[in-house]
Every structure is written in C-alpha cells, then in structure tokens.
Amino acid sequence: MTEYRRILLVEDDPLLSELLEMCLVAEGLDVDHAGDGLAALRKLDEGEFNLIVLDLMMPFMDGFAFLKQLAATPGEKPPVLVLSANTDAQTAERARKCGAAAVARKPVNHEEFVALVLSLVEPGQDEA
Amino acid sequence: MGGFPVLFVILPLLLGFLVAGLSQLGFFRVPNALVFDLAVAQARSTEPRVVVVRADPENLSRLTTRLRELGAELILVTADLAEKSVPPPGALIGLAPARVPGTETWVLPPLPRATADIVPYNQRQVGRRFLFSIPGESGSITTLEGAVAGREHESSDGFIGLAAAAIMPVLEARQILEGAFRPNTLDGKYIVIGPPASEDPPSILTSEIPGSPAVGNAGFHARAIQAILSDQVVFQLEGALRSLILIAAAGLIALLLFYISPQQRIAVAFLAAVLSISVGLALVSVADILLPVAELILLALGLGLAAAAFAARERRQRSDQLREQIASRLRRDQDVQDPSRRAEFFSTAAKLTGVQRSLLLRERRDGTFVPLAAFGLTESENSMSLARSPDFTRADETRPEPADVMGLVGWHDAQISRVDGTEGEGVYWLYVVPSSSRDYHAIAAAAARLARSRARQSDGLEEPQFGPRRREKAEVRLGRAVAALLTRDEELRRYLASLHTASILFDAAGMPVIMNANMRSLMTRCGLQPSRTTPVDLAVAITGTETDRVRTAIGKLVRYGGHLRLPSEAEIDGRSYLVRAAEIAGDLLVEIIDTTEQERLSRIQTELASGIDAQLRNDLEAIGLAANLAGNEKLAPEKRRRAFGLISQAVERTRETLDALARLVDPSALNAKGEPFPVNPRSTLEQELMKIAPLTERAGVTLDVRQPALTSLVMADPRLLEELIAAMLQVVISDSGRGSRIAVSLTEAAQETRLEIAGGFGLPARRLADSLASNAVDVAFPLRVIRSILPHVSHWGGAFQAESETGEGYKFNLQLRRA
Numbered sequence: 001m002t003e004y005r006r007i008l009l010v011e012d013d014p015l016l017s018e019l020l021e022m023c024l025v026a027e028g029l030d031v032d033h034a035g036d037g038l039a040a041l042r043k044l045d046e047g048e049f050n051l052i053v054l055d056l057m058m059p060f061m062d063g064f065a066f067l068k069q070l071a072a073t074p075g076e077k078p079p080v081l082v083l084s085a086n087t088d089a090q091t092a093e094r095a096r097k098c099g100a101a102a103v104a105r106k107p108v109n110h111e112e113f114v115a116l117v118l119s120l121v122e123p124g125q126d127e128a
Numbered sequence: 129m130g131g132f133p134v135l136f137v138i139l140p141l142l143l144g145f146l147v148a149g150l151s152q153l154g155f156f157r158v159p160n161a162l163v164f165d166l167a168v169a170q171a172r173s174t175e176p177r178v179v180v181v182r183a184d185p186e187n188l189s190r191l192t193t194r195l196r197e198l199g200a201e202l203i204l205v206t207a208d209l210a211e212k213s214v215p216p217p218g219a220l221i222g223l224a225p226a227r228v229p230g231t232e233t234w235v236l237p238p239l240p241r242a243t244a245d246i247v248p249y250n251q252r253q254v255g256r257r258f259l260f261s262i263p264g265e266s267g268s269i270t271t272l273e274g275a276v277a278g279r280e281h282e283s284s285d286g287f288i289g290l291a292a293a294a295i296m297p298v299l300e301a302r303q304i305l306e307g308a309f310r311p312n313t314l315d316g317k318y319i320v321i322g323p324p325a326s327e328d329p330p331s332i333l334t335s336e337i338p339g340s341p342a343v344g345n346a347g348f349h350a351r352a353i354q355a356i357l358s359d360q361v362v363f364q365l366e367g368a369l370r371s372l373i374l375i376a377a378a379g380l381i382a383l384l385l386f387y388i389s390p391q392q393r394i395a396v397a398f399l400a401a402v403l404s405i406s407v408g409l410a411l412v413s414v415a416d417i418l419l420p421v422a423e424l425i426l427l428a429l430g431l432g433l434a435a436a437a438f439a440a441r442e443r444r445q446r447s448d449q450l451r452e453q454i455a456s457r458l459r460r461d462q463d464v465q466d467p468s469r470r471a472e473f474f475s476t477a478a479k480l481t482g483v484q485r486s487l488l489l490r491e492r493r494d495g496t497f498v499p500l501a502a503f504g505l506t507e508s509e510n511s512m513s514l515a516r517s518p519d520f521t522r523a524d525e526t527r528p529e530p531a532d533v534m535g536l537v538g539w540h541d542a543q544i545s546r547v548d549g550t551e552g553e554g555v556y557w558l559y560v561v562p563s564s565s566r567d568y569h570a571i572a573a574a575a576a577r578l579a580r581s582r583a584r585q586s587d588g589l590e591e592p593q594f595g596p597r598r599r600e601k602a603e604v605r606l607g608r609a610v611a612a613l614l615t616r617d618e619e620l621r622r623y624l625a626s627l628h629t630a631s632i633l634f635d636a637a638g639m640p641v642i643m644n645a646n647m648r649s650l651m652t653r654c655g656l657q658p659s660r661t662t663p664v665d666l667a668v669a670i671t672g673t674e675t676d677r678v679r680t681a682i683g684k685l686v687r688y689g690g691h692l693r694l695p696s697e698a699e700i701d702g703r704s705y706l707v708r709a710a711e712i713a714g715d716l717l718v719e720i721i722d723t724t725e726q727e728r729l730s731r732i733q734t735e736l737a738s739g740i741d742a743q744l745r746n747d748l749e750a751i752g753l754a755a756n757l758a759g760n761e762k763l764a765p766e767k768r769r770r771a772f773g774l775i776s777q778a779v780e781r782t783r784e785t786l787d788a789l790a791r792l793v794d795p796s797a798l799n800a801k802g803e804p805f806p807v808n809p810r811s812t813l814e815q816e817l818m819k820i821a822p823l824t825e826r827a828g829v830t831l832d833v834r835q836p837a838l839t840s841l842v843m844a845d846p847r848l849l850e851e852l853i854a855a856m857l858q859v860v861i862s863d864s865g866r867g868s869r870i871a872v873s874l875t876e877a878a879q880e881t882r883l884e885i886a887g888g889f890g891l892p893a894r895r896l897a898d899s900l901a902s903n904a905v906d907v908a909f910p911l912r913v914i915r916s917i918l919p920h921v922s923h924w925g926g927a928f929q930a931e932s933e934t935g936e937g938y939k940f941n942l943q944l945r946r947a
Contacts, residue, residue, distance in 0.1 A: 012878075015777055016746055019753040022771060026762040035878075057742060059876030062836040085742035085749075106742075107749035110756040 005121050006030045008049040008078070010040040010066065012058040020053065020113075027114055029121065037061025041069060050121045052080045056095065067098035079120045083108065181321045183301030185213030191301050191321065192216035198304070199315035209323050629708075630720040638662040641715065650720055663716055667707045670720055671696040685711050695723070740806060740841065743785045743947075750778035788841075788947055804924040806841035806947035807849055809881050813874055816853040823858070828866030829887070835874035842881045842944035843924045848917050849944075855913035856885045856940045862910070863888030863938065879946055880926075886939040896932040 007029050011017040021031045032049070034040035036058045043049075052070075056063030063082060070077055079101035084091055092103040101120055104113060183191050192203055193216070205216075301321075303309075630650045632643035640658060643651075651658050654669045661669075667678045671694045678694065685692045694707040703724040710717050757763060757771035788806045813835065824831060860870050870887030891899075899911045900918065914930070921928045925945035932938045 013746055013750075015774060015781065016750050016753070019750055019757060019771070019774060019778075022757050022763065022767060023753060026757070026760055026767075057840060059836075059840075059878060062876075065836065085745040106745040107752050110753060 006032065006047070006049045006051075007117065007121070008032050008034060008040060008043055008052045010034045010037065010052060010058070010063075011055040011083075012036055013055070016055075023110060023114060024053075024117060027118065029117070035059075037063065037066030037069070040066055041073075044070070044073070049078045051117060052078050053117065054080050054082050054100070056082060056084050056086065056091070064094065064098055067095065067100060071099045081116060081120055181299045181301055181304060181319055182324050183209070183321050184324055185209060187301045187305065188213045188321065189216040191304055194304050195314065195319050197311060198309055199312040199317070200319045201316050203319045203321065205321045209321060629722075632666070632718050634663050634716040634718065638664070638716070647720065663709065663718055666718060666720075667694055667709070670694075670705050670707050682709065682716070685709055686716065740785060740789050743841065744782070747778055747782035747785055751775060751782065754778055803845060804843040805846060807844045807846045807944075808839060809842050809844075809849075809874060809883065809944060810835055810839040812846065812849055813853060813872070813883065816850055816857065817872070820854060820857050820861070823861055827861050827864060829861055829864045830867075830869045831872050832869055833872045833874075835872075836876060839874065839876060839881060841947035842926075843947050844926065844944055845920060845924070848920050851913055852917045852921070852942065853883070855910040855917075856942070858910040859908070859914070860885055860888040860938050860940075862908075863890065865889070876946075880943050881946060883942040883944070884940065886937060888937045890932045890934050890937040892934050893932055896930055896938075900930060 005028070007024050009017060009020055009024070009031050011020060011033070012035050017033055017035075021033060024031045032043055032047075034043050038061045040052070040054075041061075054063050054066060058066075061069070063084075067080065067082075070080070077099075080099060082092075082095045082100040082103045083106055084095065084103060085106045092105070095103050102116060104116060108116075181191065181195070188205065188209070195203055203216075630644065630647035632647045633641045635641050640661060643658060648658055650670075651661060651666070656665065656669055663682050664675065664679050667673065667682065668675050671678070673694055681692055681694065690711065692707075692709040694709075696705045696707070703722055704727055706721040706723045708719045708721060754771050754775040758768050758775065760768065760771075763771070813833075817831065817833065857870075857872075864870060864887055868887065870885065873882075873884045875882050875884075896911075899908075900915050914928075918928055921942070921944075927943045929941040930938070931941075
C-alpha cells in the first residue's frame with residue numbers, strides 16, 4: 001500500500017470528471033484524470049494509485065475492456081470503483097466479474113460516494 | 129373393392145370377355161387378318177377329306193382313271209365343267225357354284241362331318257386360297273393351291289360353323305396325270321374336279337378382308353396349314369373350368385358396379401372401353417368363347433346396375449333426411465347473436481347437412497347475382513370456383529355485370545334455396561349433397577339453369593319442369609334454413625368493420641368471404657384483387673415471406689388450428705406489418721396489423737433504457753455533485769464558485785437531453801423520414817448483423833466484428849441508419865469470395881461514433897465514386913440505397929466516406945455525431 005492516497009479518475013464526461021475530482025480533492029485525495037480506458041492504462045504505467053474510479057461508457061476503450069486489460073496486467077493492482085449509469089443488475093454483475101471492487105450506480109449521493117471511496121482507499125480504517 | 133387393380137385390371141379383362149362374346153354373335157365385324165388366320169387354325173381337321181382338282185374338259189376321263197388308282201373314294205365333277213365334256217364313268221355331276229359376289233361357294237353333296245369346328249360369323253361365306261403341301265413321290269409338293277370355302281352350316285349341336293369338307297387341297301390335273309403322287313395317296317379322299325384356275329372369278333384371287341395378307345403370302349399360309357396338319361388347339365376352355373370362370377367374372381362385374389362411386393364409373397367406363405376392345409380382340413382370336421359368356425356377363429351387368437340403382441336411391445333418401453335435420457337445426461340457431469360464431473355456424477350446418485360444396489348468392493333488384501360465399505371447395509377447386517367465374521360478380525367488386533336470373537328448387541344433385549328477401553331481391557343458397565355430388569360444376573350448371581328459368585319467367589314464360597307447388601315447398605323448407613345465415617353475415621360484417629386492423633375472413637377453401645374497409649384499402653395498395661386473393665397470396669404480399677413457407681404455415685394452421693403470426697420482412701410504403709391468422713371453425717380469419725408505430729415505440733423504449741436513461745443519470749449526477757460542492761465548506765471559495773457555475777452547465781446539458789427525448793417521443797415525427805433521433809448505434813449494428821447472417825452464411829464469409837460493450841447515442845434516423853448499414857454490408861459481402869473475412873468496427877471518439885466496414889475485392893475508385901455521385905440506374909441496388917441515404921447523413925451532422933480499389937476491397941466509413 002502506497003503512502004499517497006492517489007485516485008485515478010477515468011471518466012470521459014468533462015463536466016462530471018471535474019465535479020468528481022473536486023469531490024475527491026475536498027477529501028484530501030490526490031486525483032489524476034484519464035478520458036478513456038487507453039489513457040488510464042498509460043497513467044497506470046506512469047505511477048501508482050490507491051484507487052481507480054471508473055466510468056463504464058467511454059470512447060476508444062470502455063470500462064469493461066479496461067477492466068479486462070487491467071486484470072491481465074501482472075503485479076499488484078489498485079481496487080476499482082465502477083460508476084455506472086446503467087441500472088440493470090447484469091452490468092453490475094459483469095463489472096464485478098471483470099474485477100471491480102465495488103459498483104455504484106449513478107446518480108450517486110455525494111456523501112455515500114465519498115464514504116465508498118475512502119473505504120476503498122483506506123480499508124484499514126474501516127476495519128478499525 | 130374399388131381399388132386401382134380391381135378397377136383398371138380386372139374390369140377391363142372382364143369386359144374383354146364380353147366383347148369377345150358379342151363378336152362371336154356377330155355384333156362386331158372384326159376386319160383383322162389375325163382373326164381369319166387363327167379361325168382357320170381352329171378348323172381341327174386331322175387331314176383334308178376333300179381334294180379339288182382343276183382340269184380341262186379334255187383331260188377329264190384320263191384324270192378320273194388316275195384318281196381311282198390313287199385311292200380316291202368319290203369323284204365329283206362340277207356342273208360347269210361337266211357341261212363342257214362327257215362325264216367319265218364313276219364320276220358324279222355336282223351342282224353349279226353359287227355366284228355370290230365376292231365369294232365362291234362350293235355346293236357339295238352331303239358328306240360325313242369330320243369335325244364341328246367353329247369359324248367366326250364374319251368369316252363365313254368367305255373363300256380363300258392358300259398353298260398346300262401333300263406328300264409326293266419325291267417329297268412334299270408345296271406348290272399346290274388350297275382353298276377354304278365355307279357356307280352357313282347348322283350343326284347338330286346348334287353351332288354355326290364350317291362344313292367338314294371345307295378344307296380342300298387344290299391340285300392341278302397336270303400333277304395327277306404326270307405321276308407326282310404315289311398310289312393310295314388319295315385313299316378315302318373326296319375329289320372335286322373343277323374348271324382350271326384361269327377360270328376362277330377374280331374375287332378369290334386376292335384377300336377380301338382389309339389388312340389381311342393376299343393369297344400369295346407364304347407366311348400366312350404356312351401358319352394356317354401347320355396348325356391344320358398338327359391339329360393344334362391354341363386356346364380352349366373346357367367344362368367345369370369354363371363355368372367357374374364365367375360365374376366368377378359375372379360376380380366380379382356385379383360387385384364392381386355396386387361399389388364404385390359415380391365419379392369412378394365415368395373414368396372406369398372410359399378406360400374399360402378402350403382396354404376391353406383390345407382385350408376382346410385378343411380373346412376372340414385365341415379363345416373358344418361362346419354365346420353363354422355374353423349371356424352371363426350381360427346378366428351380371430343387369431344385376432349390378434340394379435343393385436347400384438337401389439343403393440343410390442337409399443343414399444338419396446338418407447340425404448333428404450339430413451336436409452330436413454339441418455333445416456330444423458338452422459332454425460334453432462337463429463338465436464345465435466355472437467358474430468364470431470358465424471363461421472362455426474356455417475361449418476356446423478355443412479356437417480349436419482352433409483353439404484360438401486355450397487354457394488351463397490345474392491340477387492339484386494336488377495337481376496344480377498353475386499356470390500357472397502363459397503364453402504367446402506378444395507384447394508384445387510378454388511382456382512376454378514364459380515365465384516371466380518367471369519359469369520358471376522362478387523359482392524365486394526364494383527362490376528355489377530348483370531347475370532342471368534334464376535328460379536328455384538333443384539336439378540339433379542344441386543339444390544337451390546331462396547333464403548330471404550323481398551320480391552325481385554333475395555339470397556339463394558346453392559349446394560350439392562355428398563351422396564350424389566359430381567363436382568362443383570353441378571352448382572354452376574344448376575345456377576345457369578336457374579338463371580334461364582328466371583329469365584323466362586321475367587319474359588312472361590313459365591318454367592315447364594317445376595310446378596309452383598314444388599317450388600313453394602323448396603322455398604319454405606330451405607329458405608327458413610338459410611335465413612339464419614344472413615343474420616350472422618350482417619353481424620360479421622359489422623364486427624369486421626369495427627376492427628381497426630385490416631381483417632378478412634376466408635372460408636376453408638381459401639375463398640374470401642368478407643373483409644373490412646381497411647383490408648380493402650390495404651389490398652388495393654398492394655395491388656391485390658380482393659376477390660382473387662387467397663390467404664397465402666395475402667400473407668406473401670404483406671410480409672414478403674417466401675411462398676412455400678407461408679403455404680406450409682397456413683396449411684398447418686388449417687389442419688391443426690391455433691394461431692399464426694408472420695412479421696413482415698419488407699416494408700410497404702415505409703410501413704411494417706404483422707400478419708396474424710387464426711383458424712375459426714374451419715374458416716380462416718386473417719388480420720393485418722400495422723406495426724410501424726409499435727416498432728418505433730419499442731425503439732424508444734430501448735433507447736430510453738440503454739441511452740437516454742444513462743445520459744440523464746449522468747446529468748443528474750452532475751447537478752447533484754455541483755450543488756453539493758457549491759456548498760461544501762471544505763473547498764476554497766473559488767472552487768465553490770466554480771462548482772456553482774458547473775450547475776448551470778449541468779442543467780443546460782440536462783435540458784438538451786430532455787429535448788432529444790422529446791423529439792424521440794414526438795408523435796408528429798413518427799412518419800418524418802430522415803429526421804435525426806438519438807439512436808444506439810451498437811444495437812442497430814447488432815440487429816443488422818443478425819438480419820444479414822443468412823447472406824453471410826451463404827456467401828461463406830466471416831465477419832470480424834469489433835465494438836465496445838456500451839456506446840453513446842448518436843443522431844440518426846433509425847430506419848435509414850438500419851438501411852445504410854445493411855446496404856454497406858451487402859456490398860462488401862456480395863463482393864467477397866468464400867472464406868474471406870470482412871472487418872466491421874464500431875468505435876467511439878470524443879464527439880462522434882465511427883462505423884467502419886472493410887472487405888471484398890473492390891471496384892476502381894473512380895467507378896465507385898461515380899456510382900455514388902450520379903443518378904445512373906445501372907448501379908447495384910445496395911449502392912443505390914447508400915447513394916439515396918447519403919444526403920441524410922450530413923443532415924444528421926455525420927459524414928460518410930467510401931473508398932475502393934480493385935483488388936484492395938471496399939472501405940466504408942460512417943461517422944455519426946453523438947447525441
């Protein structure tokens with residue numbers, strides 16, 4: 001576990017991306033941003049992250065493809081929190097099978113989102 | 129009993145016996161050489177008893193002496209020869225031959241009978257010559273001439289035949305005098321000395337039977353003589369065997385005539401006539417068939433016909449009882465008010481009456497008759513049914529061409545009943561009872577006669593065959609019965625008229641019975657004639673499905689009942705239809721449902737679920753987060769102000785999404801072709817890939833499809849987008865060889881979604897560009913589709929590029945703006 005609490009936010013919607021980043025920064029988290037799955041993989045190559053917040057619907061490489069690619073990558077991998085606008089159970093189940101640690105359905109409540117992120121970033125605190 | 133082998137093998141054989149017997153009696157003159165040939169063969173003389181010698185008068189005395197030396201028992205000199213010379217001692221003087229034109233009859237003194245051989249009647253009184261062979265000093269003398277001469281001869285057993293002395297070798301006096309025969313060669317022979325052959329009348333020198341060989345035909349004489357000398361009997365029935373066969377034949381004929389149906393009798397009689405003549409000719413030639421054969425067979429025929437007539441009368445009585453039963457049942461059924469039971473009612477009525485075929489006719493005031501419904505026709509009969517005859521018009525056609533008018537009651541097996549109506553106008557039911565129905569033409573014939581009858585009435589003439597009492601009785605009995613049908617007919621018409629779907633009712637034979645205005649309008653648009661459209665025609669025209677598939681499906685529906693749904697595979701005027709059919713008590717109710725709006729609504733639902741719903745959730749998420757951040761004390765003031773500003777952006781974007789949704793569900797835009805709506809490109813592509821799978825399989829190509837699991841909505845007309853994708857796939861697939869691969873790729877960029885299709889052999893770039901740019905009509909259909917849709921693509925805010933080079937394949941690139 002790294003000492004930095006770095007979050008990789010993978011979201012193609014600029015508006016939502018900026019707002020989510022502001023949310024996370026307000027909690028003292030360090031946020032890096034990627035606009036699609038391919039960019040996110042490059043970011044992972046460049047540095048370490050404590051959590052990946054991933055949108056499923058993205059151009060070039062969608063969330064599922066990113067999760068599969070991530071699973072195929074050797075070494076320790078950060079947990080992934082999936083944000084999905086799809087409400088069907090199959091999408092959430094599929095994301096979990098692809099390796100997502102948690103799935104949140106949009107629109108998420110701000111407090112719940114922050115609590116979920118923090119629980120994934122600092123699991124020890126939750127257990128404590 | 130009525131099976132094929134019995135009808136077509138045994139019966140002709142038996143009738144052949146009949147013909148043979150009749151020919152023995154002389155009813156048929158059979159001009160056939162074979163008959164004469166074999167008739168001679170039946171003359172079972174072990175050896176000739178009479179020898180004819182032709183001699184000149186000056187040789188008569190010497191000849192008589194020599195004949196005595198050779199063993200002749202009796203010597204007779206013909207009268208005409210005796211007149212020219214002094215008769216030799218020991219010779220008798222005969223009578224002059226009868227001078228019958230075409231024949232030569234030798235009149236001999238009474239001689240003992242050698243045999244009682246039978247020669248067919250038509251062979252009597254006919255003379256023939258043939259070569260004869262008699263053993264001579266140095267072998268057989270085969271150049272001699274013989275003759276068969278016959279006359280009517282009543283034998284002791286009552287048979288008519290040829291006298292024993294009729295088989296006569298004819299020798300020349302020269303052969304006798306020159307010592308060609310050994311002594312005793314003519315032992316016991318009766319010798320007739322006649323004038324030289326040069327004095328024979330011309331009639332015996334050549335054949336008199338057409339087709340038979342002339343006198344000089346060696347083959348003909350050789351067969352005949354061989355049969356005579358070897359005493360061969362070609363065929364003969366004897367004693368008990370003959371009796372058994374004749375009794376069995378008579379019984380079989382009687383049974384056949386009893387069991388075969390009237391329809392079979394016509395066909396069997398025709399075939400039997402043809403075959404029996406052939407069989408009869410053969411039998412008369414080889415068999416010793418006598419008068420009792422004909423007598424017994426005629427007796428059997430009489431018995432069989434009597435039995436058949438008796439059975440037919442019984443069946444007629446039964447059908448009369450059935451008609452009475454249905455009349456009472458139909459009267460009770462008048463209370464049935466449910467229109468949907470009309471078809472069931474007709475079916476029940478048909479079953480109760482045993483009606484196989486019937487026709488409901490409406491008479492108009494102007495004397496025109498229009499068929500309203502035809503029941504009970506088979507599929508093959510449907511094509512030639514009366515309702516389709518140009519002599520009749522249908523109620524749903526506009527051409528009220530006046531037909532003849534009609535009277536009442538029945539002719540033969542067709543019954544006509546006036547159902548209801550006022551004077552000069554009414555409805556008539558024509559039907560055929562099964563026990564004696566010939567076919568549907570009986571109805572047509574009856575209708576025509578009825579029409580003529582009424583026409584005569586209208587001219588002030590009375591129909592002579594039917595009195596007013598019988599007519600009135602028929603009217604009352606059957607008129608009440610069918611009155612109930614009309615009530616339901618009107619109810620059904622009202623019911624169909626109330627339906628929004630285009631609906632039509634066919635009878636079991638596929639004849640249109642009734643339809644509503646929507647169906648009539650739809651048929652007109654499809655180019656179908658209402659009166660000439662079968663359920664299969666209709667379903668094929670509406671759905672574009674293959675005829676065989678539709679025929680099979682409807683056939684199963686008719687046989688097993690239930691429901692059938694056939695979605696359209698092609699559009700009519702840009703609209704989609706669903707054909708729904710249900711079997712109702714033997715009839716077929718077909719409904720055509722316009723599914724265009726249903727499909728659009730289904731698409732809206734899909735898009736809402738997959739696209740707009742997700743977009744709205746993003747928007748709401750943004751608004752919620754922005755609002756929360758704007759009031760978050762943890763953030764710096766400038767960040768909070770920024771968050772506040774983002775609320776406006778999120779709200780604006782939400783408004784755009786809602787606008788897209790409004791356009792999607794706008795009813796006025798349902799028929800607006802070409803207008804862009806938010807569309808899920810992935811689901812559209814998958815749908816088209818599924819549709820084109822059969823073509824792909826036939827072409828033996830493989831599609832390499834790459835697409836994201838989720839895609840954003842794009843702006844396009846869904847229907848045109850489907851057509852465009854299908855056309856691109858068709859172009860490439862049809863240009864690809866077996867085993868080749870086609871790349872289909874759906875990718876998303878920041879503001880657009882891109883669909884690329886690449887593969888095939890390709891065209892020269894210039895030619896493809898010309899095909900898509902010009903209005904040429906000799907362009908392949910899929911390329912024409914692409915060409916027609918291209919203007920819409922730019923209207924949607926998208927773009928389209930097509931590239932091709934010979935050998936390098938096609939590459940289509942469609943870019944669509946994200947919604």
